[in-house]
Amino acid sequence: GNSVTQMEGPVTLSEEAFLTINCTYTATGYPSLFWYVQYPGEGLQLLLKATKADDKGSNKGFEATYRKETTSFHLEKGSVQVSDSAVYFCALSDLYSGAGSYQLTFGKGTKLSVIP
Amino acid sequence: GAGVSQSPRYKVAKRGQDVALRCDPISGHVSLFWYQQALGQGPEFLTYFQNEAQLDKSGLPSDRFFAERPEGSVSTLKIQRTQQEDSAVYLCASSFQTTDGEQYFGPGTRLTVT
Numbered sequence: 450g451n452s453v454t455q456m457e458g459p460v461t462l463s464e465e466a467f468l469t470i471n472c473t474y475t476a477t478g479y480p481s482l483f484w485y486v487q488y489p490g491e492g493l494q495l496l497l498k499a500t501k502a503d504d505k506g507s508n509k510g511f512e513a514t515y516r517k518e519t520t521s522f523h524l525e526k527g528s529v530q531v532s533d534s535a536v537y538f539c540a541l542s543d544l545y546s547g548a549g550s551y552q553l554t555f556g557k558g559t560k561l562s563v564i565p
Numbered sequence: 566g567a568g569v570s571q572s573p574r575y576k577v578a579k580r581g582q583d584v585a586l587r588c589d590p591i592s593g594h595v596s597l598f599w600y601q602q603a604l605g606q607g608p609e610f611l612t613y614f615q616n617e618a619q620l621d622k623s624g625l626p627s628d629r630f631f632a633e634r635p636e637g638s639v640s641t642l643k644i645q646r647t648q649q650e651d652s653a654v655y656l657c658a659s660s661f662q663t664t665d666g667e668q669y670f671g672p673g674t675r676l677t678v679t
Contacts, residue, residue, distance in 0.1 A: 552624070555607030
């Protein structure tokens with residue numbers, strides 16, 4: 450079956466530090482990959498996505514590259530801000546994982562706290 | 566345009582009670598998903614609708630869980646004879662019928678079974 454493994458949290462960084470959150474996956478087919486973010490008190494929001502190998506998703510200074518050879522989709526940001534404090538979820542969607550649905554398979558989430 | 570809405574936002578139920586959770590997807594979105602998120606965990610898939618058809622219910626944990634979307638828009642997730650292990654946040658998501666799986670999530674309903 451499909452699965453997503455992401456680094457355990459919590460992660461605490463100082464403002465302007467470099468962020469990496471590791472994510473690896475296993476999938477039956479050829480999945481699309483996503484990072485979702487959950488800010489305190491809010492619902493899940495799509496942060497970025499990549500649909501094929503070597504694609505780079507980017508948004509709000511965050512980036513992640515779809516690496517088929519290492520089955521990875523690590524999230525990076527060069528300089529984090531206090532407002533980036535949130536829980537980050539890596540996820541995949543694989544058409545062939547279910548009865549024709551695009552259900553998302555999520556990792557357990559990584560809580561990021563950025564301190565001034 | 567409005568996003569995905571869910572009601573109620575919070576629900577407390579005594580063990581053994583039945584509950585109904587509502588989801589209003591984004592207008593025009595064909596696909597609708599329900600997920601269960603336990604505390605400190607990632608969301609887990611429950612069931613999927615394409616219009617009014619329930620195409621995948623492989624994630625429903627027991628026959629106490631039932632979902633419907635009779636007119637292809639609003640969906641209801643019903644849990645019968647609730648148990649403490651049903652306590653979780655229930656998330657609804659909708660999407661256009663695309664091949665890349667991007668989904669838009671509602672704020673969730675936090676269910677606490679006492």
